[in-house]
Amino acid sequence: QVADLGCGDVCLLSILKYQKCIEELVGVDINEGRLKWNGLSPCVGDHLDPRELDLAITLYHGSVLEKDCRLLGFDLAACIELIEHFDSEDLAKFPEVVFGYMSPAMIVISTPNSEFNSLFPCAVFRDSDHKFEWSRMQFQTWALDVASRYNYSVEFTGVGEPPTGAEDVGYCTQIGVFRKKAEAAEMAVLEHHGEHVYEVVYTTSYPSLQQINYRRRVVIYLVYREVSRLRRKYQVSLRQDELEAEFIASGNQTGKFTSDLPVPVLTEDDKAMEMAPQPFCIEDKFYVPLQRIIAYPRLGHLCGNVEKLREFLGDMIELNCDGSAVKVDLNDCSDF
């Protein structure tokens, strides 16, 4: 769960949405007009190739200085170039809300480094709305104080290397990474019954493999692919047998028919697939045992066991009479 406090034009969120480990993304900004969500909704590719985990994205219109229980207990809160927009009163309120109330496991705060400003042609604030710009000393003092008050540890870093000759001014933007201390994490009692102060501006959820219809769909496509791959392999081997037979019949005793294809190196997974029951053919039907299909790592991961696989296949793919193998025509005309 990641929250971007003061998300502005949702630039950070549209990068974060690609991260596979994130399940919930929240953006909060006080300026509703700037919230743009065009890049946030799922696109065609997200439907065709769904994510592993669910992802819900919500944009709220509201102030970071107000408490909203929907932002409780996040894993990460990012306040990128946010605090310098606060006047002293708001700045005093800020730690109480973010560290004390929301209390995420990790907080990332960035703010301009005023020492770096000496490298800019005009020595004023970088944005007319900035109420202050801190030196490294000022920021670190504030950060350490906040961290100790709310039981966080803090590390400092930054982005924007200074040019050679001016190394001593530090990064262009300074960053503090706060982590909640273990004992504090245990102590924390989440009060989920709070007020909903923020106004929901936009919400979307992504298709994912956690949703049964999408998982089923992916399984069916993979099974089709795997079955037709095995079938083609089988057809090739049949043809090679024929060639070999011809070869021997033609009186050439010198040896076996050899294929030009390089011998692939078998991985662990390949070996597991070799161990599983092999596909077979009865008359013009080709059968692939479900055991063989489940040995295919990705399908094994998606289905877990044969029963689940059978359930997924349902009436979309024909099985043999005892339901232990997928049954297809050996010679499907669409192949040729």
Added chain:
Amino acid sequence: MLPSQFSIFRPQTSVHSPLFSAVSVSFIRSHKKLSFGSRCTFYIIVVSSITSMKYEMLWCFLHILDAGGISSSDPGCTSEERGGKVRRDVMDLSVCTREKLTHVRDCKTGSSGIPVKLVTNLFNLDVPQDWQLYQYHVTYSPDIESRRLRIALLYSHRELSNKAKAFDGVILFLSQKLEEKVTELSSETQRGKTIKMTITLTRELPASSPVCIQVFNIIFKKILKKLSMYQIGRNFYKPSEPVEIPQHKLSLWPGFAISVSHFESKLLLSADVSYKILRNETVLEFMTDLCRKSSVSCFTQTCEKQLIGLIVLTRYNNKTYRIDDIDWSVKPTHTFRKRDGAEITYVDYYKQQYDITLSDLNQPVLVSLLKNKKNDNSEAQMAHLIPELCFLTGMPGQATSDFQLMKAVAKETRLDPLVRQQHLARLADDFQRNKDARFELETWGLHFGCQMSLTGRIAPAEKIIMQDHICHPASAADWSKDIRTCKVLSARSLNKWLVICSNRAESVTENFLNCLRRVGNPMGFNVMCILPSIQTSYYDSIKKYLSSDCPVPSQCVRAQTLNKQGMMLSVTTKIAMQMICKLGGELWAVEIPLKSLMVVGINVCKDAFSQGTMVVGFVASINPRITRQVILFLLTSNPAGALNRWYRNNHGLPARIIVYRDGVGDGQLQTLVDYEVPQLLSSVTEASSKTSPTLSVIVVRKKGMPRFLAETGRNLQNPPLGTVVDSEATRPKWQMACRGTVNPTYYNVIYDDNGLKPDHMQRLTFKLCHLYYNWMGLISIPAPCQYARKLTFLVAQSLHKEPSLELANSLFYL
């Protein structure tokens, strides 16, 4: 028996096509009368494979017009009414021709025929009587460039926040009038700057104005998005309820095409079910499949052949690219320079940027040339794409010939009337139930009403006139059974002919010839032919050779078609009929009460190779029965040439000419009225010295939104053939009739000095739909129009050049 080399058969012609040198024709059979050197009057060609067998016949007439020419030119579609462009189809709405047609000024509906109750896909959109749209112009001081910021500033203003509005950065539409004509507002940017906004009322628009209709369309777009539909192109789809065809790796998204427009007297929303076909296959998967199928040695070539030119969709950012090349030397582990100058490998880039781990590190990269937006001469930018992350789009290459696939897709997308109706009902329900949708409509003061039904009329069935028989077909859709034993109107005997086919096809060809004689006799003509059986790739060469070097009518038959045992008789009948047409014979006729009437079909379409060139097909009837057609050249000289032929055939000029004009694009209607009609008129007057024929011009359109369903009791069906709709669902300014098949056809009479009653015009058009000789049944557009369409299509798709005029008198292009 002839010698086995084709070149011996025609030694005097220099044959440079690969066809004749490569194919040894080992089985040639001919009629007794054939002698060497004599000119054959007919060929039949048996082709053994389908791929290049796009059309059954070879030649064609064509005329290539520059894109800047008469009817293809883009009308300058800038409109001062609005900042942006007015959509082209909206422009057509303002074209008004009815006032000039005195006989239909008061009433444009017909009255004959049996009334039928029809349900439409149109929904009433009610607006209050005095509803008006207020158009404002917004200026900022100091001026702001960013459209985003302009919109944000205006929208955040309290004065406007609870009003229904549409704003593109310059022009603001409101459904309620602001108190002042000029409103001054001021807003503060985040940086504390004060911006003054001046909102000035520029226009008040009634609900029927084209601009309003555009705004309505924008509103409905918004609503559909709120119903979590996904926009692709102009249509909206529901990704949440896909139909899967896993065996062909296809997903179908159901959706709707929706548009608001102004019909006879009211505003209507038309909605039609549409499906988006998506492919569940990445380029990498496609390549591995291909690799397994083909041998290693020619893999790269086959791969390039199949992939280059295709459009792919990237997994991560939903952009489409055209594959221009494949770079086999670049691997994902290679580095490239990012925009900021840093070197990074593709693997790392996709991991960092999109958290995607590439599974195959040996895949090549796809190369796509990016469009040069600035239009300067700088080098075109290239994009490298990873096959694993690109989805294929469009239908698979072999799809059209893959019967199984087409069947599977058709099964899902061809909806029977009842299901179609259910889809529409659900959409209407969504509009009314969804909170957001209803809110949006209410703030604009719109009311989404009920589905419209109306009364159409079924035109009486037509009789089919054969040589010595008049038959009443059981069904107008297909009368092949009814006329099998009847003699065709007129046919020419064919005495010199040749058949060419391969050894393998020998027995089927013999069989076919016997059959042809059998069906030929009762129809009253003798068949003679040549059939060479050729390799697929030679088909194009044969076509060119025969069209330019020796213009001889010929018939191609696929050997596979002749193999179908049970179908032999009907297949042969159809082939025989086509051959009669190609020789200038006539098959059947319908009763046309108007004497001395010439019907002209014109179609225009773009050449498939060179987008700039237009192909114009012109087909005119040259006898009063409209059973014989002629094709001619230049559009301008066309009527004159056709009139000459008519004169020669009938010893006089036709009294009336009716032109059916097809292939009119969106927004071209005005150009048509302004330029093409006068041009036609002047050439008609030029050609005739004393009394010039009267002229009518009718625009034919097959693509259109309204659909009709016939209500029979509780059930819904497609309307019967020949259903005419000329009220309510039609445009107010046009005289219009719709012919109800599954997809109705629209007829818009834009010029008429024949003074035909609507009834007569409708009946005549319906009769003409019976006269297409390639199909023993009713077709959806008048026959001359269909002939022209077939002609232009053939030229645009495969010939790209002018064929010989010697064939102009017969329907050689069938």
